[in-house]
Amino acid sequence: MSFLELKDLRIHFPTDDGLVKSVDGLSFTLERGKTLGIVGESGSGKSVTSLGILGLHKGTRARISGEIWLDGEELVGAGVEHVRKLRGKKMAMIFQDPLSAMHPYYTVGNQIIEAYRIHHDVSKKVARKHAIDMLARVGIPQPDRRVDSYPHEFSGGMRQRAMIAMALCCDPELLIADEPTTALDVTVQAQILDLMRDLQRDFNAALIIITHDLGVVAELSDDILVMYGGKCIEYGSAEDIFERPEHPYSWGLLGSMPRLDREPTERLLPIQGSPPSLINVPPGCAFHPRCPYADRTAGRSQTEVPELLETHGGHRVRCHLPSDQRRGIWENEIKPNLEAS
């Protein structure tokens, strides 16, 4: 059995306007030491998924079904207290904006010490020593002094390093990073990504990177899962997704990514329209109102929800277009455009 396995995970939120299907039947597996990138627009269900794995929707109004298996343990049906004990220790999370994600009234050291001591029965002194070690490990200079600083006294990059130190302080086996570099300067982004790669290798953790930035996943991921409207619409190795993507939405993502090797005069190729409302998901394929190829499916896009089907070697796509037709479009229409421009 895989280290982490999601089976048909659904997380729905009842609201006054209707049922919000934030995550709607998501399945994937992840092994130790491997990295999965989850990509998608805002509101595609990426963050809800990660909070769901951590069990942070328990006790809220969210309706959760499906299965989450972590190291042989099922978490959806597990008790609140049981999952709480796993949180921070077995699985930890790095959040997007470390300034708002850290408590402004406590020192960085205190927050790491708190995270460590909740799972380890040690004295404050021992925990403090550990916090200093962790800060040193993530590359914060003068950690024995900085441990007593407040988050607002750190720079953005340093704060994110401290956040990573906090997440890693209990040596988690699963690390989820939700947009870990989005709030950072570009120069700092690369440093943080390098750091995460090094740490993942050292700790041999399973890593999930959630982002809307394909550059980030290209840097780190072994596998990539593209989400749209709460569903996985394409899943494959990083090579599959970047070299031979088969879903029109993935093509759109690649087309809207700025690239250095492209002529500056060329425009990006954005995806038209806006992400679907999760209350009134379009019937049939959720992407069909924005899909330039929807008219080639003989109306099935509008009426029938496509299945996530394997095309070859673990590469799975949720699309009504026949696989060879998709490959043809990619090779003949999309790829030349991306490369020529």
Place this chain on the structure above:
Amino acid sequence: MVTYIIRRLIAAVLMLVVVSIVTFSIFFVVPRLAGVTATDFANRYVGSKGATAETVVALADKLGFNDPLTVQYGRWVKGIVAGSDFDTGASIEHCPAPCFGYSFITKTPVWPELLDRLPVTVSLAIGASVIWLVAGVSTGVLSALRRGSFFDRAAMGVALAGVSLPIFFTGMMSLVFFSYKLGITAPGRSYTSFVDDPVRWAYNLILPWITLAFLYAAVYARLTRAGMLETMGEDYIRTARAKGLREPTVIVKHGLRGALTPIITIFGMDVGLLLGGAILTETTFSLPGLGKYAVQAISANDLPKIMGVTMLVAFFVVMANLLVDLLYAVVDPRVRLR
């Protein structure tokens, strides 16, 4: 941190000076501008004794109402700082610092009277503030956590009543019901010094405490609820949960701590003001505190007393603010930089 404290201290002293100038102006400068003469001032002191016009003019001179206003202000401040002497006609009364003046109506110096009344007001304010802080904040937290529940709606309904109903109504009703009908609490006009009998002290004050606390607890419950709803939605709460902290730790250590700052501010102001006399409560329950003293002084038109109470209230408010500023720096580390 030290410079922060020193800056705050200097600001507090300056504020007191400004308050003294304003207080003096209200009672001596503004009436002058409105056409009140030195003789009119003196007339207040003779009252209805039927003094001749010459006596009043002479008295005005003797009391210094004809001196320039700055001299009068200086004399008043000098009295507070260094003490002064008063010629009561029969004898020269020495009034040691801090001398807030001498009441020619009751023929007593003001300061000892203020000191005499202070314990009553302090007892009332401290007891009530502890009750309302605990009750208000815990109600607010529970309401925020169970937003929309029956408890939340009921608590907020009661809070609305608490804010809307005046003390002289709730006080009267509770006196009638609990003291006179059920006989489980002390009737009005009851006060025993804490030093004499602490149990009796608490028993006598419990009804005024609760009545006063009800009003404030309502405000604090609403404030805490709003603050908690905001902080519990913050990212750092999600982080705290993601670390695996227990929910009570998340709520109190991370949530409430963030919501506490505005509550500390308003708490300092409220207690400071109350220390200067809870006028309505003290009047309703006939407690011999500063508030009742102020009311009596105002009814008797006894200027030195009114000014004495005013300055004392101002002193407490300024001190409370100073304390709040210092507490701020402890509660919110980001304040120290500013």
